[in-house]
Amino acid sequence: MFGRRFADLLLFCITSAELVILFLLTPTFTITDWIYVLQHFIVLGIALTRPHPKVRDYSIASSVAVGIAYVYPYAQVIYLRWSPGYVVSPAGGLALVTLAAGLSLISLLAMGRLFGIRPALRGLVTSGPYRLVRHPMYLSYVLADIGYNLQEWNSVTLLLVLVGWASLVYRIQAEERVLSQHPEWSAYVALVRYRLFPCLW
16 A cells, blocks of 8 residues: 555545545435445545556646535535525435436446546546446536435535536546547547537537
8 A cells, every 4th residue: 555656545545534424424324325335445446456647637726626526515414414404305306316326336337447536547438328428427426416405405505516516517627638638539529429418518
């Protein structure tokens, strides 16, 4: 472990901290929660075995976007404990969150050892859900955000989601700038035209 690069060790530590937070903030675990726990354990393994990137975006803007992406979901949970929100559709929200968890897990398995949190070029994933959109993992985040807010929302959680989505759009653009250096990128973009939403964008 000590021979790993700093970024890999940082991913390992952040994922471990997320697991602890997940257990602390979740009073009872559903199948969706266990899917996310499984994903975290997979990421722990990836952090210790993934290849070094050929290109990586070390910019401050990317670092801020990644930081926002990790903070805003937990900020919503914490704020709702302090100031309860409005319930819209618990059943519909749970269905969306479960769908999002499944899509996230499938996307992670498709990426395998190429997974990372900062825009980087370790390879190009074109299988599984990556045949439908170029960023299915981020699509799962959007679905989960909508689902959680259907279960409970207020004006602050909506603001946090909008900030999170803005960082997500930036990450997509930053990742595609890096991935465009892959020799097969142009062919992939021609085949999979949409970044996030099929037939929209």
